[in-house]
Amino acid sequence: MSFLSLVVKNPFRNKTRSSLAIVGIAIGIMVIVALGMITGGLESSTQSTLKAGAAEITVSQAGSTGMESSGSINQTYATDILSLSGVKSTAGILRASNTTTATTSSNSTQGGFGGGLSITGIDSDKLSLMSIDSMNGTAFTNDSTDQVIIGKTEAQSLNKTVGDTINLYGQNFTITGTFETGNFMTDNGIVMPLSTLQNLTSNQNKVSDVLVKVTDNANVTTVSNTITNAYPNQLSTSTAADSANRINQGLGFISTASWAISLLAIFIGAVGVINTMVMTVYERTREIGVLKAVGWKNSRILGMILGESIVLTLIAFVVGTVIAVVGVEVLLTLVPSVGNAITPSFSIYIFLRAFGIALLVGVIGGLYPAYRASRLSPTEALRYE
Amino acid sequence: MNNNENIIEIKDLKKGYDNGKIKALNGMNLKVKKGEFISIMGPSGSGKSSLLNMIGGLDIADEGTIKVAGIDMMTTKNLNKFRSKEIGFVFQMHNLIPNLSVVENVEIPMYETNTSSKDMRKRALELLKSVNLGDKIDQKPTKLSGGERQRVAIARALVNKPSIILADEPTGSLDSKTGEVILDLLKDLHKKENVTLVMVTHEPYVGNMAERIITVLDGKCLSDNRTTNSK
Secondary structure: OOHHHHHHHHHHHOHHHHHHHHHHHHHHHHHHHHHHHHHHHHHHHHHHHHOOOOOOEEEEEOOOOOOOOOOOEEOHHHHHHHOOOOEEEEEEEEEEEEOOOOEOOOOOOOOOOOOOEEEEEOOHHHHHHHOOOOEEEOOOOOOOOOEEEEEHHHHHHHOOOOOOEEEEOOEEEEEEEEEOOOOHHHHOEEEEOHHHHHHHOOOOOEEOEEEEEEOOOOOHHHHHHHHHHHOOOOEEEEEHHHHHHHHHHHHHHHHHHHHHHHHHHHHHHHHHHHHHHHHHHHHOHHHHHHHHHOOOOHHHHHHHHHHHHHHHHHHHHHHHHHHHHHHHHHHHHHOHHHHOOOOOOOOHHHHHHHHHHHHHHHHHHHHHHHHHHHOOOHHHHHHOO | OOOOOEEEEEEEEEEEEOOOOEEEEEEEEEEEEOOOEEEEEOOOOOOHHHHHHHHOOOOOOOEEEEEEOOEEOOOOOOHHHHHHHHEEEEOOOOOOOOOOOHHHHHHHHHHHHOOOHHHHHHHHHHHHHHOOOOOOOOOOHHHOOHHHHHHHHHHHHHOOOOOEEEEEOOOOOOOHHHHHHHHHHHHHHHHHHOOEEEEEOOOHHHHOOOOEEEEEEOOEEEEEEEOOOOO
16 A cells, blocks of 8 residues: 555544544635635626727716716717717717516516616617627617617526517517627616617607727727816716726725635634644554654654645545535526626636645644654653553 | 674663653663574563663663664664664554554555555565465454454564564463464564564563563663573
């Protein structure tokens, strides 16, 4: 039997104690992996807002949050801004929500991220500025009054597909297409012709924001400044990068919390491993005496105990990772509103981090008991009762 | 080293415990030739086990000189290599590792000898056959009788082909009939392998099986008598 086989075999001498230690560490690993998968998923969703083809600048009324529902600025700004230097194309969009009458013809499921339906009005030839580049089905026509397209997440949430009808503002609309942009906010909404939404919400010639796509060689910040300078105290701008940074800042907090939990997991796990391994060394004192008597070096005894500790934590890594992956998938399936909005990340970095933490816990937790075992006096160890 | 040379040479050896309050060895003198079978007898606390521990390199004396298999035990730092190569221990309580099989227990001392797993297994099987345990190689020690466990311990002690076997009350935990079988086995192996056998016992009938009986009292050698078994 090789030395490695011996090290792998030894932790299972006391199955109950080893299993409890593994469960303790596995819980920590599970939290680290699950949080990593969710945070990573949110981060990649944020990155997709910077997709090529989409508008780089959102123009809103000065002092607004940029996410206003209902029209707050004149639609004519879209045409005016187009004449500014560095602007390639513009699109006025109207945002509205349909929280009270959001029922559908086939069921009464209330969709939307956090309830209510998010509806955006935009001309069909400007859809690319919302990152809607392709779709299943076709886009609505600008002059239609009963056609919408729907984001993939919302479609799944409402169990709708191309050809189905949906009731909005007391009126039936036919779904002509479904789309997926990767941005969970956009994918969780409905898009219809701008003029139709303006009529439904009594916002004729008004828009919430103007989306601006800059020319290929233009600098986004320069164009953004040009717009605010052209309309001081009237319009404000935010770039896609700004929005992404704001979201990333929020995600940064989650990431920091994830690291704090990781550190806590390391600490709790290490204490658990130290306890398990110290007990092991106590119980096997006489055996360690025999190993010394037959010529084992201190370093081999240290390696054996340390190895056993690492075996425990690596098993915990596998158990914790499997539970995290299955758990996140089950959770996202059971809660569709969250599940449809977040695609969990399976980045190798998340698993490497968990592996590194498991290894670290194994080394930290095993070091003291291993050192203690290696320093035992053989005669005292052999006398141990 | 031929059989006329001393494999163990001890001169005026002293060892105290508890800050010198307990004098386990108090001027011990002993010479043992290679291939001899000696028994060390004496009452509890006389220094038998301490003497065995010094010979086996498990403990270091405070004063005096002790040379075992040509190694100066007072100055040599790394005694684990010496123990691995020169010494085989047989304890009163067999001290087998419970979660390992019989054959795996016998392989344990070979980890420090750079022997391949295949050769380790071959050597362990050879020895288990020689102690009549060839049919129990995969059993766990808990499934064996006391005598069988002690035979495994003897196989383990011999696995690195040591020059000295140190047996501390090898029959102490066995009934007299099983004890006799174990002693016969030790004697046979001692003859076959030309290994020096040093056995600590407090039972006269066990001690009488040796070629020399060393009687120890108060940490000193009280008498050194050859028996009828002497060559």
